Amino acid sequence: MTETETTIEETYQLDQQVGFLLRLANQRHAAIFQDHAVGDLTRTQFAAIARLAEHGRCSQNQLGRYAAMDIATIKGVVDRLKQKGLVGTEPSQDDKRRSLISLTPKGEALVEDLHRAGREISRATLAPLTPAEQRSLLKLLGKLA
Amino acid sequence: MTETETTIEETYQLDQQVGFLLRLANQRHAAIFQDHAVGDLTRTQFAAIARLAEHGRCSQNQLGRYAAMDIATIKGVVDRLKQKGLVGTEPSQDDKRRSLISLTPKGEALVEDLHRAGREISRATLAPLTPAEQRSLLKLLGKLA
């Protein structure tokens, strides 16, 4: 290895760090999401609704886990979805600590649109890659988790 | 394609969406960053300092661009770094609109540690992947941006 190669290898480059690249990818995804937003839902609200559609009624704590959100975060997301009339909450019958969350009819009505938009958002996000690269990226990201 | 395959293909799965996977990867990176934090810097503060070390003194607007941050966001990050005594600001001589940001000696003193930690954080983040997969992931993420 020549001195030049050593120097290049040792120079810290933020642009090449996985964290920085993840951030850029995330920002681009956010922008694309904005272009295809259904209603005026945010990315996290979208994820919460998608999980409720998939799992049905569940506790707030469970929903947070399904949607990869901290318990304080999911509290806020559920509050805002309640304000939008898209989810409802009720106390659990067999565990007074629990709050059960479910989609309202209004929320249910959005699900198909959200799925359609979700597919389009993913398609647009991955557009710079070939199909093989797209599969590879999803696989590698999945392996990181 | 059989009906089963069609059904699986058409069922919307949040787990397989690139946005969701990016979120998970980001969260994991955040947790690893926390384990290796230098001082009590956050990921965005780290990025800002790394960019200042790389580019030298620049305007706040420019620093935001270098670090992939919104102008309102970089304002807050610079404020907090000033509070920590790691950066200083001065008005530009030739453009009164501009504020020039640079590292203080205290900030400079951190840079080597930050680079070392940065490498370790990236290494740990990519650890689940083989070296070839790591290169592939970085390349694909770079292609998405």
Place this chain on the structure above:
DNA sequence: TCCATAACATTTGCATACTAATGAATTTTG
């Protein structure tokens, strides 16, 4: 049966992250 531990949700506090509006300063255009 009672106490310690754990679970669930809420609250507080701090740090982003971004849009939009605003004012000051600079640049461009007629």
Place this chain on the structure above:
DNA sequence: CAAAATTCATTAGTATGCAAATGTTATGGA
């Protein structure tokens, strides 16, 4: 040369994102 357009930074507002503390409830062990 003056007005229009653009740039830079600040501010306000909203939405996360997470750690830590807190109170209530449930569970497990002695």
